[in-house]
Amino acid sequence: MSEESRPKSIQLIITRQDGPDAPxxxxxxxxxxxxxxxxxxxxxxxxxxxVTAGGKKTSPPQWEMNCLEEVCGACSxxxxxxxxxxxxxxxxxxxKPIRLEPMGTFPIVRDLIVDRSRMFxxxxxxxxxxxxxxxxxxxxxxxxAESKRQWAYELSKCMTCGVCLEACxxxxxxxxFMGPAPLSQVRLFNAHPTGAMNKAExxxxxxxxxxxxxxxxxxxxxxxxxxxxxxTTSIAVLNRATVGQSFRDFFGSDNx
Amino acid sequence: MEDHEYGLHRLHSLLGVxxxxxxxxxxxxxNYQATKxxxxxxxxxxxxxxxxxxxxxxxxxxxxxxxxxAVFGVYIAFTAxxxxxxxxxxxxxxxxxxxxxxxxxxxxxxxxxxxxRIAMALGTPLNYELMVxxxxxxxxxIFYLVGILCAVYHFSNGLWAxxxxxxxxxxPKSQRIGTYVSLVIFVLLSYVGIRALFxxx
Numbered sequence: 001m002s003e004e005s006r007p008k009s010i011q012l013i014i015t016r017q018d019g020p021d022a023p024x025x026x027x028x029x030x031x032x033x034x035x036x037x038x039x040x041x042x043x044x045x046x047x048x049x050x051v052t053a054g055g056k057k058t059s060p061p062q063w064e065m066n067c068l069e070e071v072c073g074a075c076s077x078x079x080x081x082x083x084x085x086x087x088x089x090x091x092x093x094x095x096k097p098i099r100l101e102p103m104g105t106f107p108i109v110r111d112l113i114v115d116r117s118r119m120f121x122x123x124x125x126x127x128x129x130x131x132x133x134x135x136x137x138x139x140x141x142x143x144x145a146e147s148k149r150q151w152a153y154e155l156s157k158c159m160t161c162g163v164c165l166e167a168c169x170x171x172x173x174x175x176x177f178m179g180p181a182p183l184s185q186v187r188l189f190n191a192h193p194t195g196a197m198n199k200a201e202x203x204x205x206x207x208x209x210x211x212x213x214x215x216x217x218x219x220x221x222x223x224x225x226x227x228x229x230x231x232t233t234s235i236a237v238l239n240r241a242t243v244g245q246s247f248r249d250f251f252g253s254d255n256x
Numbered sequence: 257m258e259d260h261e262y263g264l265h266r267l268h269s270l271l272g273v274x275x276x277x278x279x280x281x282x283x284x285x286x287n288y289q290a291t292k293x294x295x296x297x298x299x300x301x302x303x304x305x306x307x308x309x310x311x312x313x314x315x316x317x318x319x320x321x322x323x324x325x326a327v328f329g330v331y332i333a334f335t336a337x338x339x340x341x342x343x344x345x346x347x348x349x350x351x352x353x354x355x356x357x358x359x360x361x362x363x364x365x366x367x368x369x370x371x372x373r374i375a376m377a378l379g380t381p382l383n384y385e386l387m388v389x390x391x392x393x394x395x396x397x398i399f400y401l402v403g404i405l406c407a408v409y410h411f412s413n414g415l416w417a418x419x420x421x422x423x424x425x426x427x428p429k430s431q432r433i434g435t436y437v438s439l440v441i442f443v444l445l446s447y448v449g450i451r452a453l454f455x456x457x
């Protein structure tokens with residue numbers, strides 16, 4: 001951007017909330033422009049001088065952050081209507097004024113901070129791990145084919161940021177659908193040669209409450225995932241796997 | 257109900273195609289006979305009416321599946337939080353249309369059933385004349401036009417969703433080609449349904 005076309009300041013409209021049960025309200029802030037700013041640095045500028053555009057002194061808006069390189073998922077928020085990470089939301093590339101809101105699908109803790117516990121609970125529910133603990137050395141596990149490792153690695157990029165849940169029309173207060181992220185982890189752990197030994201347990205978990213049946217195929221998740229994870233393919237793979245599992249359960253085969 | 261969520265959703269998906277979807281195709285095909293004149297339609301309709309144990313067939317193949325599909329479908333439609341405003345992707349629009357067309361069909365089918373099958377049970381003969389009379393009102397013609405388009409859309413898009421939910425279409429490529437196929441089915445069945453509708457006017 002040339003020197004002349006740079007704005008002197010940028011405006012942010014933040015949806016705030018003082019506590020979990022407090023009513024939401026909006027506050028507008030004017031932040032001096034610096035080159036290469038992102039939403040986090042704009043929020044830091046507000047924190048240094050928590051005064052609204054109208055000149056009223058206020059409390060600094062709260063948000064969560066950690067890695068600042070889009071691998072931890074902590075700074076997820078709704079920026080100009082789209083859920084994404086604040087750290088990779090560059091000010092120069094955003095429409096002004098910039099509207100920041102918390103991801104309302106999750107319980108709001110304060111301002112832009114949400115409680116993503118439901119995702120971690122879902123990971124426990126679907127057993128998104130490989131049980132190898134025991135009283136003796138189990139020895140080396142079976143090898144994984146390189147071709148499989150390559151696509152499984154893509155699934156492992158999930159950072160539980162919650163963007164796919166925020167975009168999903170079926171994840172809301174009226175439904176208990178766990179959302180795309182934990183489902184995709186079932187595909188990841190079932191693809192692992194050692195993890196596959198507990199395949200049926202994970203499939204049974206997603207055939208239970210809040211499981212894969214809640215997916216309505218709006219396919220928003222795959223469009224918004226910041227890591228480009230093929231979430232809808234994972235869900236389709238699991239649709240096939242659960243249909244197979246339900247046939248095996250009903251008619252009886254390998255597990256009887 | 258939570259424990260049976262998976263089974264109920266899959267049953268809902270299956271019943272939409274077999275028998276409801278198949279019945280829709282048969283129904284629209286019978287209607288299409290009206291383009292060949294009143295006699296051809298009356299002949300096709302009476303052939304359907306002459307099936308043995310008709311009421312039992314209707315109950316098992318049509319009424320009970322549609323009743324379950326409608327009740328569970330309304331529940332599904334009202335548990336969604338539609339968000340095409342912020343996420344105006346093609347599939348998300350299809351998702352919303354699927355829910356709205358389904359809700360409209362509940363109203364449309366209740367009316368349609370009252371005007372035809374229940375009237376027939378109460379003694380009015382179900383023939384070409386009945387439909388000509390019913391469609392003499394332009395408001396009803398529009399109502400039927402929207403009803404037919406909703407039914408055909410709900411079936412075509414639902415067939416795609418069935419193929420995904422039952423694990424037939426898995427790869428992104430197969431899902432994309434499946435979308436094109438469902439679009440072709442939508443166009444062809446709409447042609448059949450709308451030509452048949454205008455044969456009564």
